[in-house]
Amino acid sequence: MGAVGSLVTLLTAVLFYLGWASSDAESRALGLQDSLFHLSTSDYLLRSVQALFLPAWLITGAALAAAGLHRWATREPSRTELVSQRLRFAWLPPLALLLFYRLQPELFDLVIPLAAIIGFLLTTYARTRPLAAAASETTGISDVEKRHRQRLWVLTLMVSVLLLFWAVYAYAGVVGRGRAAETARTVATDLPAVVVFSEEDLMIRGGGSCYFRVQDKDSAYGFRYSGLRLFHIAGDRVYVVPVHWRPYEGTLWVLEKSDTLRVEYISGAAGKAEQC
Numbered sequence: 001m002g003a004v005g006s007l008v009t010l011l012t013a014v015l016f017y018l019g020w021a022s023s024d025a026e027s028r029a030l031g032l033q034d035s036l037f038h039l040s041t042s043d044y045l046l047r048s049v050q051a052l053f054l055p056a057w058l059i060t061g062a063a064l065a066a067a068g069l070h071r072w073a074t075r076e077p078s079r080t081e082l083v084s085q086r087l088r089f090a091w092l093p094p095l096a097l098l099l100f101y102r103l104q105p106e107l108f109d110l111v112i113p114l115a116a117i118i119g120f121l122l123t124t125y126a127r128t129r130p131l132a133a134a135a136s137e138t139t140g141i142s143d144v145e146k147r148h149r150q151r152l153w154v155l156t157l158m159v160s161v162l163l164l165f166w167a168v169y170a171y172a173g174v175v176g177r178g179r180a181a182e183t184a185r186t187v188a189t190d191l192p193a194v195v196v197f198s199e200e201d202l203m204i205r206g207g208g209s210c211y212f213r214v215q216d217k218d219s220a221y222g223f224r225y226s227g228l229r230l231f232h233i234a235g236d237r238v239y240v241v242p243v244h245w246r247p248y249e250g251t252l253w254v255l256e257k258s259d260t261l262r263v264e265y266i267s268g269a270a271g272k273a274e275q276c
Helices: 002-029 041-051 053-074 077-087 092-103 105-137 143-185 269-273
Strands: 193-198 210-213 223-234 237-242 253-256 261-266
Touching (some): 002 041, 041 053, 041 143, 053 077, 092 105, 193 237, 253 261
Antiparallel strands (some): 193 261, 210 223, 223 237, 237 253
């Protein structure tokens, strides 16, 4: 249970970190700050799930490939020796990638840690497997050798975890910037339309938004605002943007729900087609 609990804890930490890092990258790409939206821990975890499908498939494929390679190599001692000799220096190619980092930092921020994880794991496997095979054929494995290999694996796993968080941060940046680009392209078409009624003038102007004075004397509200899109909801806060909003060029309005304010969400093409 201890190992399972540690694995679950690590997975939860990675999911939370992925959710936070992708939200942070998305907000920055939109010219905003992640802290504006008051996201909770569950929000970050949920935002990481969708982005986790591709890495999950890749990790599963890598694990199956590693299991197949291990089985193939251990069928014959000569294969084990050959594989071990080839993989003892698997940690060197990832270091060589550092020379090309400046060419495209965003790409190599993801490639380098992933390659380093694979390289370090293969190197440790190669440096422990032949010794174990040789010892088992003669007098067995000494306690000193066992402790040496255990320390080597512990060190490799610790370094791999650190590299994993580096890779997660880089991947989250790619996911976040992709979400931001998609949001910027589809503000008018995909975000829900919003109509706001208020007792007082909220000074919502520009970007395709419009406001009207409510003429009905029996109405509890004096102003009506349309041409808005729902950006985010967090607790009692409603975040709206004008229909022509663009990153770094528009205004994000934060409305707090109260008795003096009414927010209507309009579905369908007819509601979204309404313009000033």
